[in-house]
Amino acid sequence: MAFGCVPVIMSEYYDLPFNDILDWDKFSVILKEDDALELEKILKSIPEGKYEKMHQNILKVGKHFKWHSPPAKYDEFHLVMYELWKRRHIIRY
Helix, strand or coil: CCCCCCEEEEEECCCCCCCCCCCCCCCCCCEHHHHHHHHHHHCCHHHHCHHHHHHHHHHHHHHHCCCCCCCCCHHHHHHHHHHHHHCCCCCCC
16 A cells, blocks of 8 residues: 555455545455455456546555654544544543
C-alpha cells in the first residue's frame, strides 16, 4: 500500500484495520483462502476500469496508513485514537 499497490487479502475471518472507517472493498481485493488456487484467474478477471478505480482509491487512503511525528490530520495516529475512543466502554483499567 505504501507504494500504491492494490492489496490482495486472502482471509475469511480477518478484521481489517479501520474497517468501520474505510471501505476496504473499494481499494483492495478480498478473497477467501479457498480461492488461492484460482488467484491468477481471479486477478486477471478484474476489469481494467475497476482496477484503476481501486488504484486511485489506494492513493487516497494511503494517508491514513502513515504515522507522522507530530501527528498530522487524519493520519494513522488519529485513526488509532478514534478506534480506541470507540471502544472506550469495553476497556477496563
